[in-house]
Amino acid sequence: MSLWSIAVVLGVLFGVLTLAAALIWVERRLLALWQDRYGPNRVGPFGVLQVAADMIKIFTKQDWIPPFADKPVFVIAPAIIVVTVLLAFAVVPFAPGIVVEDLNIGILFFLGMSSLGVYSIILGGWASNNKYALLGSLRASAQMLSYEVFMGLSLMGVVVLAGSFRLSDIVEAQRGLWFAIPQLPGLILFMIAGSAESRRIPFDLPESESELVAGYHVEYSGMKFGMFFVGEYLGLILISSMITTLFLGGWLGPVLPPLAWFFIKTFALIAFFVLVRASLPRPRFDQVMSWGWKTMLPLALLNIAATGAAVLWRQGGQ
Amino acid sequence: MWSIVKTIWTVFLHAFQKRITVQYPEEGFNLPPRYRGRIILSRDPDGGERCVACYLCAVACPVDCIALQATQDETGRRYPEFFRINFSRCIFCGYCEEACPTYAIQLTPDFHMSEYNRRNLVYEKDDLLINGPGKYPGYSFWQISGVKIGGKDKGEAEREARPTDLQSLLP
Numbered sequence A: 001m002s003l004w005s006i007a008v009v010l011g012v013l014f015g016v017l018t019l020a021a022a023l024i025w026v027e028r029r030l031l032a033l034w035q036d037r038y039g040p041n042r043v044g045p046f047g048v049l050q051v052a053a054d055m056i057k058i059f060t061k062q063d064w065i066p067p068f069a070d071k072p073v074f075v076i077a078p079a080i081i082v083v084t085v086l087l088a089f090a091v092v093p094f095a096p097g098i099v100v101e102d103l104n105i106g107i108l109f110f111l112g113m114s115s116l117g118v119y120s121i122i123l124g125g126w127a128s129n130n131k132y133a134l135l136g137s138l139r140a141s142a143q144m145l146s147y148e149v150f151m152g153l154s155l156m157g158v159v160v161l162a163g164s165f166r167l168s169d170i171v172e173a174q175r176g177l178w179f180a181i182p183q184l185p186g187l188i189l190f191m192i193a194g195s196a197e198s199r200r201i202p203f204d205l206p207e208s209e210s211e212l213v214a215g216y217h218v219e220y221s222g223m224k225f226g227m228f229f230v231g232e233y234l235g236l237i238l239i240s241s242m243i244t245t246l247f248l249g250g251w252l253g254p255v256l257p258p259l260a261w262f263f264i265k266t267f268a269l270i271a272f273f274v275l276v277r278a279s280l281p282r283p284r285f286d287q288v289m290s291w292g293w294k295t296m297l298p299l300a301l302l303n304i305a306a307t308g309a310a311v312l313w314r315q316g317g318q
Numbered sequence B: 001m002w003s004i005v006k007t008i009w010t011v012f013l014h015a016f017q018k019r020i021t022v023q024y025p026e027e028g029f030n031l032p033p034r035y036r037g038r039i040i041l042s043r044d045p046d047g048g049e050r051c052v053a054c055y056l057c058a059v060a061c062p063v064d065c066i067a068l069q070a071t072q073d074e075t076g077r078r079y080p081e082f083f084r085i086n087f088s089r090c091i092f093c094g095y096c097e098e099a100c101p102t103y104a105i106q107l108t109p110d111f112h113m114s115e116y117n118r119r120n121l122v123y124e125k126d127d128l129l130i131n132g133p134g135k136y137p138g139y140s141f142w143q144i145s146g147v148k149i150g151g152k153d154k155g156e157a158e159r160e161a162r163p164t165d166l167q168s169l170l171p
Helices: A003-034 A050-060 A071-091 A106-127 A131-162 A167-173 A184-197 A222-247 A258-279 A285-317 B002-016 B056-060 B095-099
Strands: B039-041 B066-072 B078-086 B105-107
Touching: A003 A050, A003 A071, A003 A222, A003 A258, A003 B002, A050 A222, A071 A106, A071 A222, A106 A131, A106 A167, A106 A222, A131 A167, A131 A184, A131 A222, A131 A285, A167 A222, A184 A222, A184 A285, A222 A258, A258 B002, B056 B066, B056 B095, B095 B105
Parallel strands: none
Antiparallel strands: B039 B105, B066 B078
16 A cells, blocks of 8 residues: 555545534535525634534533443444445545545445445434434435435446446546536436435435434434534535536546546535525425335436437447 | 425525624614613603602512612602612513603613623612603603692692682682
């Protein structure tokens, strides 16, 4: 392992974790922007030190493990989501050469890791030994299973067009035209599936404060609770950077260095997800399920079929 | 589906709207004059205390935060010897203002009353008295009441008839 790859690993790890922490502030400011408020603007310039204040608070809070909880599982569960999401960042190509491991099955690795994340929620809800937590994790498992199905399928159009599962190849294949244009249905499907995967607000049924108190993390406190949130923010960054890589041409762009383009696109997507959170209410659980299975899955299948047909037709024409 | 897109667009447009938040300590704001804030004791237009120490405010107070002691000056004019409001108890309900027969006790739109020490929230008469008539300029209780005080005999108040002379036979 060369020095450069170690530097990349550490850089990605710290960069992504710092970004996830900063998102606490960014999300609150953006939500405030769209709700005619200011948001946190007292601690430090523009309130950026709010992150530091929140961190101090959450680290010094009492870390309570309920006596009725299944202790080892209760402790491990919040770590799983952070670990799986961070592992998924290993295949994201931030710029040419800046990627931890450019796997030739990058997309599959990403899908696998994001599926593993659901264990964190199921185990956390189960180990809490609390009916609200259990209901939340039941919902999480059902929702994530059904949205993972068409999440994978919505990406297959991109794979067909690029002819590779390797993410850097997919980015290079978008030199002429971003896949967002030929694969617009895939992009929309992946966005919906992605926000369901990261359990963000239109799809935060596992958490739903209004009915399940706090859902799967109702018994969690202190930094264990914080880990679930870091996991959620990391998931948001991951989904945004995956959309950037797969549909918006990754690091490609004029004038600015590749890394800057990647961050601009990713941040725009994060802001869009926050905007969606600010706008949309939470649907009913059965609506989420039937929407996923009866609308999104057939659309994803149609998209693959149409893409495949188009590619074959073009090859036949040669 | 279209409604979702429209919703997101509408919310996005809110980014360019005026903020509702008032940056309080830096930015001030005007409260309506009838806002129920810090309690004051007002004075007559001629500068005398309006309070006649009738205890009605202390009786009306639901949290018993008003304490006073009535006394009289040499001319027979009643006034409170001390007047104390414990603002750490006060709920700013305004019942004292409603009960007051002389418009002496009034609630003002001031609410900046934070203190580090709870005892500092007990306001004495010196702290409560202001140098003006408050919300009722021109009103002077002693000038319209039929009570005899120094410098004003019975029947000398505004719109008050002279008292009937019981010894006279004239109508």
